[in-house]
Amino acid sequence: MDSGNKEECRALLEHIDDKMINNPELFIRRPVYEQKDLDCIYDYSKPEKSLKQTLKSTYKEFRLNDFLKKTIPIIHWLPNYDWKKNILGDAVAGFTVAVMHIPQGMAYAMLGNVPPIVGIYMAFFPVFIYMIFGTSRHNSMGTFAVICMMTGKVVLTYSNHEDSQSNSTSSIEFHSSINQYSPIEVATSVTLGVALIQLTMYVLRLGVISSLLSETLVSGFTTGAAVHVFTSQLKDLLGLKLIKRRGILKVIYTYFDVFNNIDKINVTATIISSITILTIIFNNEVLKPRVAKLCAFPIPIEMMAVVMGTWISVQLNLSEIYDVTSVGHIPVGLPIPSMPPISLLSSTILDCFIITMVSYSISMSMALIFAQKLNYEVDSNQELMAQGLGNLVGSFFSCMPFTASLSRSLVQTSVGGKTQLASLISCFLLLFVLLWIGPFLEPLPKCVLASIIVVALKGMFVQVKDLMKFCRLSFSDALLWLITFFTVVILDIEYGLLIGGILCFAKLIILSVIPHGCKLALVPDTELYLDIERYRKTMEIPGIQIFHYCGGLNFATKLHFRKSVFEATGIKPQEELNRRAKMYFTEGATDEIKNQLRVLILDFSALTHIDSTGFATLRGLINDYMKIDVAVYLAGCSGPVFETIRKCNTVENVSDIFVMLPTVSDAVRYAKHENLILPISIPSSQL
Missing domain, CATH: 3.30.750.24 (STAS domain)
Structure with a gap:
């Protein structure tokens, strides 16, 4: 023991001696009890309820009004909404999030190998349903890079995918032949499968299952998935036309293809990507913190990038003269409801389960963080119902599975969003975009959307810092993070989640035995x-x-x-x-x-x-x-x-x-x- 610790212990002993002088010792006199004597003297009995008593008490406590308020939360919070206190913050938040939804939705839809308009559909249909049934006031639901990419992998596997973002005006239509499905059909089938799994989990009250994916596993998994997302955008950033790699080692093969085709880079697309990335980074790192001191409304830099990219593309005719790939046809109006192909469910059910676990865990993690910070409760089972119903409705309207976005949720909170009404305002603004604005964005270069995705990945790449934290806290957690990350990157997403999940459960079993x-x-x-x-x-x-x-x-x-x-x-x-x-x-x-x-x-x-x-x-x-x-x-x-x-x-x-x-x-x-x-x-x- 060093001299500093000895001095500290000596001072502590003196303090204890003073306490003993000022506070005489407390003596307790009682007999020595055996457990059976204690039970007999104080009338021990095991609390038991018969099935009849349980059902009777449940029936007495059941009230239809309370049940409806719990099942459909909007019935409770909307009549009690404080319009004077909350409407301004929710209106600003709704407008801000709607502006973010447009570029992010279109960009993330590309990850799903479906037309860009699908991302805006996802910001309207399932979000509107979630607003009615959800309990998180600050989660911004819609597209999320990891979930869209996981869905895109299934789309690439089971669809007759040529180029779902091509200029063909029929890219959004449903068409199929024998054993062939369009990208939209595969995506909606996955959405339906996710919805059915989530609703089944709700009926079985399995909301607690979100806690089975540990923070370490989710951090390593999403960081590895960010590498996949970045790699998938290289071809659009550089204007390359590459074959889509599938399966194990696809990240390594993709980089191999990029280096082999380095002489075929489209210089114009690369310049546009570089300018867009640098501009957004400059805004986020330099301008945004200063503007935040002056007003709560952030600079909508992603939307400005989309507008400027579209305008420059039209003025310079980038698509024809410089061979820069554009977004292509964006249909006007709402999609016609169609039944997803049920026959695909048997083939995609495992992928649906993996997507369900990841999307629900991400949403619940964010919801619990905001709820704890802002002092309100989130019902994990009700969240399953809200997300399940949102995906169910979305599957009929050309949507991929949706989940919460950390970046949009943070912005929604920071600009003053208080309740789910912000999502309602966002939905109405996006409806206006779907009905009238969409065709104006057709000349938008894909490299602009790819740049928006790459910059948005910063938050996921920063999670590498978590590894250092886990190293200090627990070697086993750090090892789990590393194995999950490298398995996701080197093999594939589902393998990483599977191996990481097995290791996570193995750790639990070892600790229990x-x-x-x-x-x-x-x-x-x-x-x-x-x-x-x-x-x-x-x-x-x-x-x-x-x-x-x-x-x-x-x-x-x-x-x-x-x-x-x-x-x-x-x-x-x-x-x-x-x-x-x-x-x-x-x-x-x-x-x-x-x-x-x-x-x-x-x-x-x-x-x-x-x-x-x-x-x-x-x-x-x-x-x-x-x-x-x-x-x-x-x-x-x-x-x-x-x-x-x-x-x-x-x-x-x-x-x-x-x-x-x-x-x-x-x-x-x-x-x-x-x-x-x-x-x-x-x-x-x-x-």
Whole structure:
């Protein structure tokens, strides 16, 4: 211990001495209770409800009005909306988010290998439904790069994809032949599959499943997916015409194709991409922080880039003279509702499940962050219903699966958005775009949209910093992040999520089957019992060993439990029996045996669960120690653990070998009385 720590400890001891002088010690006098005596005196009973009582109480508590308000939240918040306080902030937020939706929606639709107008459809139909049923006030729902790219992979696999962003006026129409589907058909089929999975999860009340994807897994996965997104935009940034790679190692093959075609770069498209990227970065890093001090309304730089790109394309005729690929035909009006192809569901159901897990986890993570920050509640099961219904409706209107966007959500909050009404205002503005503005954006160069995507990836690439945080907190978390990231990048997205998920679950299983255990010892002049390895000035009581067990005792942990007890006591009963048999007639052996362990106290105050296998293990352990004249007491059992032990005793007709006491202190005092073990007292002056 260095001199600084010694001075700190000395000052702390002086402070404690002052407290003891000014505050006399508190003495508590009470009898030592056994658990059965305590239960009898204070009338212990297990709380039980029959099925009839449960149904009756549920029926009494059921109120149609409350049920409707919970199921359709807009019924609750819209009549109570504070128009004077919130309308200005929601109006500004709705307009701002609508302006962001247009370029982001068109750009992210390209990731999904569907026409750009689909991104604006996604900002209208499912968002309108979510506004009615959702519980997050600040999530900006719609397109998100990772989800669109995951959908685009399925579209590329199952569609007769030539170039879904071509200038063909029929690109948005449904057409299919034998075993062939259009990109829109595949995308809407995936959306329908995601909707059905989400609604099924809602019926089964599986909202808690979002917590199964850890922060480490999501961070590594989305960072790796950002590499895929960036790679997919290289051809548009550089004006190259490359074949679309699929499957394992597609990122590596794509870079190989780029370098092989480096002499075919379209200089005009590259210049436009560079100017757009630099302009947006300059705005975000330099202008935006300064403008934020003057007004809450941010500069709509992405929308300005779209408008300027379109105007320059028209003035310079970029498409024909410089061979710069443009967005192409954008239909006017709303799409005609059509049924997605049900026959595709059997082929895409696994992809749908993966997309469901990722999209729901991302949305819930963002919703919980905003809810915690702004002090309101988010219902995880209701979010499943809202997203499921949004995807269900969207699947009939040419939409891909939607989720929350971190960038838009942060902007919506920062400009004053208070409630879901901001989404409603955004939807009405986008409806105006769909009905009248769309055709004006047809000359927009694709390289502008690709530039918007690349700059928007900054937030995902910055997550690399999370790796350093995980390294400091836990080596296993850092390793999980690295494996997930490199698997996503080198293999493919679904492989990364699968392997990362398996490792995440494996970590949970390992932690559950290797619970924590430690020896406890007495803090002198107190009734505190602390970990002897962490508190070096604690004192062991001669003849008594106290073992603290934290976790579950079941079929998976029984061997670890026995091993931990043997290591803590330093005695294996069978070996001790053999040793004593050999030493029985040896001179001095009797005294040695008398000085050995007499009582083992198992502190089960942190035991969470015990099953029949765990009970059998515990019973066998007690019997083994009884054979070498060591009494075993159980201390601090919770109600469910106590009830399970009692039930197993009754069912298996076991004689009452369990001595149970409510606290470790009771167990020690009981052991001293029953086994004639002399108490020890160590004055604090010896510390």
